[in-house]
Amino acid sequence: MSNEELKLSLTAHYPEMVFEEGSEYINIVVGPSNFRNCIEQLRNEAAWKFDHLFCLTCVDWKTNFTMVYHLLSCTFKHQLVVKVKLTDVNNPEIETICDLWKGANFHEREVYDMFGVKFTNHPDLRRILLDEDWSGYPLRKNYVDVNMIEI
Amino acid sequence: MNQLLEISFSSLASSIHSWLSSAIANATILNVVEMAIAGVCLLVFLVPLCFVLGYMERKVAAFMQLRLGPNRVGPKGTLQIVADTVKLIFKEGLTPNASDKFLFNLAPIIVVVVSMLVMAPIAFAKNFQLWDLNIGVLYVTSISSIAVIGILMAGWSSYNKYSLLGAMRSGAQIVSYELSVGLSIISIVIMTGSLKISDIVMSQADGWWIFKGHLPIFISFVIFVIASTAEINRAPFDLSEAEQELTGGFHTEYSGMKFAMFLLAEYINLFVVSAMAATLFLGGWMPFHIGHWEAFNHIMDFIPSSLWFLGKTFAIIFIIMQFRWTFPRLRVDQLLNLEWKYLLPISMVNIILVTIMAIMGWYL
Amino acid sequence: MSLLGENFMTEEGEFVINMGPQHPSTHGVLHLKVWLDGETIKKVQPHLGYIHRSIEKMSERLSYRNFIYATSRMDYLSAHINNQACALAVEKGLQVEVPARAQAIRVLLAELTRLQSHQLWWGCTGLDLGAVTPFFYAFREREAIMEIFEETCGARLTQNFCVPGGVMYDVNPNFQKRVKDVMQQIKSKYREYEEILTGNVIFENRTKGVGYLSKEDAISFGVTGPTARASGISCDIRKWFPYDGYEKLDFEEVVMEGGDCYTRYMARIEEMKQSVHIIEQMIDNLPEGDIQGKTKNVIKLPKGEFYQKVETARGELGVYIVSDGAASPYRIKYRSPNFSNLSALETMSVGTKIGDLVAIMATIDLVIPDIDR
Known part of the structure; x- marks a missing residue:
């Protein structure tokens, strides 16, 4: 499916879908409450079959944390970006998807490690790259490290 | 002359x-x-x-x-x-704090002493033998199997998980492959009718066993070389020290001279195994003779017997070294499969063939 | 249990060994906690981060010209391809035209990089399985490729040859001749490779049927590169989402069914042959012209998000740039192939022996700095 077709079929299925411009991919913005249902449908629906989660990350926009899921269908080779805005900047929380994509496990742990986003129902939510006793979440924009030197 | x-x-x-x-x-x-x-x-x-x-x-x-x-x-x-x-x-001979220090230091000594003991009955040249006892080959097989105790001791006392795994592998390996080594030695004993090394060498005066023993003895020879490579823990059977898996296996914790002793033992074992193969199958110090070619045989006689022995031994050492540098390592279950499912049944059938051959006198 | 002391086993009586961070076959500082039952693996847990340098955080303070070179230190065996991915992502934002000659040079260097990376992998696979000799054979050819890099880029490992808009300099005058010589040399050595490792009975026993990864699992884990293609997934970025003129080249995507170590091994060997094929069809028709497109000294990307994926020697590298219009990226995410490939390790290795774990790690070709970033 080309991007236009994909957009059409998405709007047909979800009339109130919010699209975001400014990227080569189709970006859809989903609320945290129905995110889990939506992404499960995207994965399982025969017309879309987004079975390959090739990137999972988070962006700190200071007012919110935006979870970014890049999806690809191995059968149709169409791609989609799902975004979820987490507005509670002090205690961001989202449901895990690592039961849908096993590979999401490590990526979610990385996001937890770097941004402090809590993934509910994650089986093994620990820091992955940093030490267990590290304080703070380095990729947050308000992270201050006393040892950091401006070059 | x-x-x-x-x-x-x-x-x-x-x-x-x-x-x-x-x-x-x-x-x-x-x-x-x-x-x-x-x-x-x-x-x-x-x-x-x-x-x-x-x-x-x-x-x-x-x-x-x-x-x-x-x-x-x-x-x-x-x-x-x-x-x-x-x-x-x-280098500092480090002893890990949590190890059993007495056993840890004893293990390399046992391994070296055992490999040196096996040197005793080997005939280096004509009339040049340290101890020609009448159960020579039995002595060699029984003494060399003590080495596994040293290796197990090293692995157990090191207080290191890799060492323990390596020692366990080594134990399973040496105990299994000893059977094949023993059976291929027995095939020669059957042909010769003696356990004495000098008798075995003398029995090959009219031709080495590998030539006059036909196919069954050749099979024994191949099995002997393979199984004894495994018995002395050399690649491709070096599972007990498998560097890429166990970081050194049973000698992970050893350093300095204690490590050098394991190395020394490995080389002595290599020599002993090759010397045994040369003695049993290639005629030991016996020169190469062809039937009734008197002139040729005379020239061969002229080469000192020690050179014959060392030449044969080093040829086999060279082959075993080539194994090491060409083959990947076997996995532990494949290693045991090779022994119990292939080498051992083949040797057993082979023994029957050799016995028939010996009874019927189908050799030269 | 108590015979060996309390620290030797866990309270549940499990035998746990820590493979790494210093271990001969973890290729760097990977730390695997392995639960064993005798020799059989019950559970594997990777512990990462021993060389985490937070390249993503660093890049948020670097300019668009500078952040490219930090990525050479991620997957150091595919350094040029990493740089290429970043340059492409920036070019996507700037919408700058890359001259044909620059594209061709990039692709040539990328394929040479892939070739040398697979050469090193081939040698290390032999080494991990206990065969030392292939390593030296592999390095003989790899060294020739490294010398080409040295002559053209000035560096052997971290080439840093890509800039936004093209490449930094033109190639060395000797480049074409030397590349052709090396390709001849490599082609004449395939037979040697096959004799010493591929056709070896012990090698086949060690790899066939070991470390099976099903197609479904591979997709679910986000496994990419030769590892995924050996499980039957067609996922070559060069074919499906071509960049830098790969669409004009004639090469085959190596997709194999099997999913075991041996298939992964064969997939990489075939990929080496395809790389040689690509290089040979390009080397004689290097287009003339500029080597850099027009870019400003201080690059500022427009507001937006730019995602570029490329095929490194290990799989799909994604560079995700979020720009707020400033002179340095607002957020950069590197989707590194090894990070996802590693997560499939446990599925592949549970139930196998320690020796198999080493074989599996060798055939998924891990580069640890790429995992930790």
Whole structure:
């Protein structure tokens, strides 16, 4: 499916879908409450079959944390970006998807490690790259490290 | 002429004995002194032997791997091993804190002593044998199996999980492969009718067993080489020290001279195994003879018997070294499969063939 | 249990060994906690981060010209391809035209990089399985490629040859001749490779049927690169989402069914042959012209998000740039192939032996700095 077709079929299925411009991919913005249902449908629906989660990350926009899921269908080779805005900047929380994509496990742990986003129902939510006793979440924009030197 | 070239060990020993007994009156002291002399002679032989083998291994490996090998220390790098030994001597012999210190230090000694003991009945040349006992091959097989105790001891006492795994692997491996080694030795014993090494060598005066024993003995020879490579823990059967899996296996925690002793034992074992293969299958120090070609046989006789023995031994050592540098390592279950599912049944059937051959006299 | 002391086993009586961070076959500082039952693996847990340098955080303070070179240190064996991915992502934002000659040079260097990376992998696979000799054979050819890099880029490992808009300099005058010589040399050595490792009975026993990864699992874990293609997934970025003129080249995507170590091994060997094929069809028709497109000294990307994926020697590298219009990226995410490939390790290795774990790690070709970033 080309991007236009994909957009059409998405709007047909979800009339109130919010699209975001400014990227080569189709970006859809989903609320945290129905995110889990939506992404499960995207994965399982025969017309879309987004079975390959090739990137999972988070962006700190200071007012919110935006979870970014890049999806690809191995059968149709169409791609989609799902975004979820987490507005509670002090205690961001989202449901895990690592039961849908096993590979999401490590990526979610990385996001937890770097941004402090809590993934509910994650089986093994620990820091992955940093030490267990590290304080703070380095990729947050308000992270201050006393040892950091401006070059 | 030929007789002059051969130094008879027994005559040498008896002359030393008579000279010493004239100097020392006490029989006990005399015994001790003679033993010390024999031990020193063995050491004087073994240390250069290990240097030669170490150098040879490096050079063989290097030439197989598009490298030059050691070429800096001494002429053509021959003294590299000496330099390495000096380095190992000066290194700290670390003993892990949590280890069983007595066993930890005892293990390398046991391994080395066992491998040295096996040298005793080997016939290096005509009439040149340290101890020609009448159960020579039985002695070799039984003593060499003690080495596994040393390895298990090393693995167990190191207090290291890798060492323990390596020692366990080694135990399973040596105990299994001993069967095949034993059975292929038995095939020669059946043909010869004697366990005495000098008898086995003499029985090959009219042709080496590998030639006159036809296919069954050849199969025994191949099995012997494979199984004894496994028994001395050399690649592709070096599972007990599998560097890429167990970081060194049973000798992970050893350093300095204690590590060097394991290395020494490995080389002595390599020599002993090859010497046994040469003695049992390739005629030991017996020269190569062809039927009634008197002139040819005479020329062959002219080559000293010690050269024949060492030549054969080193040829087999070379083959075993080539194994090491060409094959990947087996997995532990495949290793045991190879022994229990292939080598052992083949050897058993082979023994029956050899027995039939011996009874019917179907050899030369 | 108590025979060996309390620290030797866990309270549940499990035998746990820590493979790494210093271990001969973890290729760097990977730390695997392995639960064993005798020799059989019950559970594997990777512990990462021993060389985490937070390249993503660093890049947020670097300019668009500078952040490219930090990525050479991620997957150091695919350094040029990493740089290429970043340059492409920046070019996507700037919408700058890359001259044909620059594209060709990039692709040539990328394929040479892939070739040398697979050469090193081939040698290390032999080494991990206990065969030392292949390593030296592999390095003979790899060294020739490294010398080409040295002559053209000035560096052997971290080439840093890509800039936004093209490449930094033109290639060395000797480049074409030397590349052709090396390709001849490599083609004449395939037979040697097959004799020493591929056709070896022990090698086949060690790899066939070991470390099976099903197609479904591979997709679910986000496994990419030769590892995924050996499980039957067609996922070559060069074919499906071509960049830098790969669409004009004639090469085959190596997709194999099997999913075991041996298939992964064969997939990489075939990929080496395809790389040689690509290089040979390009080397004689290097287009003439500029080597850099027009870019400003201080690059500022427009507001937006730019995602570029490329095929490194290990799989799909994604560079995700979020720009707020400033002179340095607002957020950069590197989707590194090894990070996802590693997560499939446990599925592949449970139930196998320790020796198999080493074989599996060798055939998924891990580069640890790429995992930790």
